[in-house]
Amino acid sequence: NAGVTQTPKFQVLKTGQSMTLQCAQDMxxxxxxxxxxxxxxxxxxxxxxxxxxxxxxxxxxxxxxVSRLNKREFSLRLESAAPSQTxxxxxxxSEASGAWDTGELFFGEGSRLTVL
Amino acid sequence: xxxxxxxxxxxxxxxxxNATMNCSYKTSINNLQWYRQNSGRGLVxxxxxxxxxxxxxxxxxxxxxxxxKKSSSLLITASRAADTASYFCATANQAGxxxxxxxxxxxxxxx
Numbered sequence: 720n721a722g723v724t725q726t727p728k729f730q731v732l733k734t735g736q737s738m739t740l741q742c743a744q745d746m747x748x749x750x751x752x753x754x755x756x757x758x759x760x761x762x763x764x765x766x767x768x769x770x771x772x773x774x775x776x777x778x779x780x781x782x783x784x785v786s787r788l789n790k791r792e793f794s795l796r797l798e799s800a801a802p803s804q805t806x807x808x809x810x811x812x813s814e815a816s817g818a819w820d821t822g823e824l825f826f827g828e829g830s831r832l833t834v835l
Numbered sequence: 836x837x838x839x840x841x842x843x844x845x846x847x848x849x850x851x852x853n854a855t856m857n858c859s860y861k862t863s864i865n866n867l868q869w870y871r872q873n874s875g876r877g878l879v880x881x882x883x884x885x886x887x888x889x890x891x892x893x894x895x896x897x898x899x900x901x902x903x904k905k906s907s908s909l910l911i912t913a914s915r916a917a918d919t920a921s922y923f924c925a926t927a928n929q930a931g932x933x934x935x936x937x938x939x940x941x942x943x944x945x946x
Contacts, residue, residue, distance in 0.1 A: 723877075752933055761923065761938035762878075769932055777933060809877055821927045821934055823868070826877035 721745055725810050725827035732800045732834045740795040740830050742810030749816040751793035752777075752824065753785060755806040762809065768793055770816065800834045807831050839867075839924040839937035847943045854911040856940040858924030859904075865927055867900055867907050868934065872921045881909075881922075914944045 726741045744751065752767040754777075764777030768787040782804060784796045793812075797804055808831075811824040839860045848854055860867070866885045870878040884891045884900045884907065891898045897910040911918055921941045925934040 750933075754936075759938065762936040764928070764933055764935060767933045775930075775932065777928075778935070811878075815932075821865070821931065823880040823883060824870075824878070824925075824934055826879070828877045829875075 723810055723812055723825050723827035725808075725830050727830060728828070729831050730833070732797075732832065734801060734834060736800050736834075737796065737798050738800065738832075739797075740808055740810075740832075741792070742794065742827060743792045744810075744812040744825070745791065746812060746814075746825065747790070748812035748814050748825070749790075750813045750821075751787065752811045752813075753783075753793070753795045754809045754811065755779065755804075756809060756829075757806050765795065765808075797832075800832075802834045805832060805834045839926050839935065841922070841924055841937045841940040843940060844938070845941045845943070847945070848914055850914060850916055850944055850946045852914055852944075854914050854918070854942055854944070856909050856922055856942070858907045858909070858937060860907075860924070860926050861905065862926075862929065864902070865931065868925045869896075869898060869907075869909050870923045870925060870936070872923065872939070874920070878923065911942075914942075916944050916946045918942060919944050 753765040754762040766785040768774045771790045810827045842857045868883045869881045872878045895912045921939040923939045925936045
């Protein structure tokens with residue numbers, strides 16, 4: 720099993736360009752998440768999806784949009800990239816299907832984005 | 836804002852020594868989880884301790900939870916160079932629908 724797969728692994732953008740980070744999981748998990756990781760800041764939650772067809776904002780949603788395309792796939796879009804969005808982005812999934820059911824998260828290997 | 840905060844930020848020890856890292860959190864929890872991240876990799880789940888548990892073991896890992904102090908500790912016994920990594924605690928957000936992570940403790944184990 721591949722687990723959680725993220726593409727691309729590396730990307731360089733210019734300010735104002737748009738791009739979509741793709742994430743797919745093969746574990747039939749209900750919930751999927753997008754985090755960003757910056758030096759000294761730990762991981763911060765951008766958006767999450769508790770089930771197919773639903774998405775919710777996390778701690779730092781500004782500048783991002785998400786789509787839960789189906790149960791397997793959860794994409795993160797930067798409409799107009801800014802240097803402040805230079806970061807490592809992690810997608811994760813879990814079996815959780817409701818509030819206070821947050822169990823183990825399975826992470827992808829990360830997508831390293833640089834915005835010039 | 837982040838729910839959990841790890842302490843210390845960085846820890847350097849020799850192989851064979853024990854490593855202890857602490858996590859403090861702000862609100863009531865259902866469970867608390869610890870994760871490990873090797874350099875340049877994704878996070879990997881280590882252990883989950885529920886709010887009604889006080890201690891849990893997994894191999895060389897020992898986790899304690901004190902809900903009255905809103906704190907948890909992760910002990911790694913007989914550390915190895917391969918334990919070099921960053922360690923994060925995580926608890927649920929206020930809605931209970933996603934995990935919020937602390938800033939992590941960076942552990943360096945030298946041989």
